[in-house]
Amino acid sequence: DVKVTQSSRYLVKRTGEKVFLECVQDMDHENMFWYRQDPGLGLRLIYFSYDVKMKEKGDIPEGYSVSREKKERFSLILESASTNQTSMYLCASGDSTEAFFGQGTRLTVV
Amino acid sequence: AQSVTQLGSHVSVSEGALVLLRCNYSSSVPPYLFWYVQYPNQGLQLLLKYTSAATLVKGINGFEAEFKKSETSFHLTKPSAHMSDAAEYFCAVTQNSGYSTLTFGKGTMLLVSP
Numbered sequence: 001d002v003k004v005t006q007s008s009r010y011l012v013k014r015t016g017e018k019v020f021l022e023c024v025q026d027m028d029h030e031n032m033f034w035y036r037q038d039p040g041l042g043l044r045l046i047y048f049s050y051d052v053k054m055k056e057k058g059d060i061p062e063g064y065s066v067s068r069e070k071k072e073r074f075s076l077i078l079e080s081a082s083t084n085q086t087s088m089y090l091c092a093s094g095d096s097t098e099a100f101f102g103q104g105t106r107l108t109v110v
Numbered sequence: 111a112q113s114v115t116q117l118g119s120h121v122s123v124s125e126g127a128l129v130l131l132r133c134n135y136s137s138s139v140p141p142y143l144f145w146y147v148q149y150p151n152q153g154l155q156l157l158l159k160y161t162s163a164a165t166l167v168k169g170i171n172g173f174e175a176e177f178k179k180s181e182t183s184f185h186l187t188k189p190s191a192h193m194s195d196a197a198e199y200f201c202a203v204t205q206n207s208g209y210s211t212l213t214f215g216k217g218t219m220l221l222v223s224p
Contacts, residue, residue, distance in 0.1 A: 043214040092154075092212075097161050098159060099156075099212055100156075103153045
């Protein structure tokens with residue numbers, strides 16, 4: 001059974017904190033993605049990676065960075081969390097024909 | 111460039127009624143198309159996908175969708191709604207050549223009443 005695991009379901013962080021969201025996949029996929037989901041806006045791509053140590057900006061990269069040191073792990077980093085980054089974050093991995101999603105991390109920045 | 115438009119942020123049906131969720135896409139190259147479902151506080155689950163084989167695609171839970179190139183549409187249907195179908199549905203598009211990312215529509219919330 002395919003699996004994408006996000007390290008936390010719920011997180012509460014303070015403004016200005018550095019936040020790490022972790023994602024691990026067990027399907028040996030080369031491609032991994034971070035999306036942000038907000039009501040009425042659907043899913044918006046933050047960053048993606050098509051290989052280890054490779055990363056590409058998505059549609060809304062500002063305020064975020066990523067790290068992919070190993071094929072199975074893709075981390076999203078909020079360098080200095082702000083209240084407008086309160087959202088649901090979804091990690092995915094996949095190939096050109098399908099993407100598999102994790103359960104999501106609901107982040108609240110106070 | 112690619113984009114997806116889902117008509118209607120909310121659709122309400124009665125249990126047993128036909129479900130029709132609309133999706134139109136734009137893509138400069140032949141597309142792959144997807145429907146995902148999301149239950150409350152869950153990730154996205156793939157319902158079905160079109161990858162340039164048969165234009166009528168059958169998915170899980172009795173859903174199906176038809177790719178119509180002339181209309182640039184990929185509408186999702188189910189003959190008879192169940193209460194358990196209440197969820198948010200997302201249409202997505204990607205290119206069918208080489209590496210590409212998924213572009214999602216804004217989602218349609220399906221409400222099912224008894």
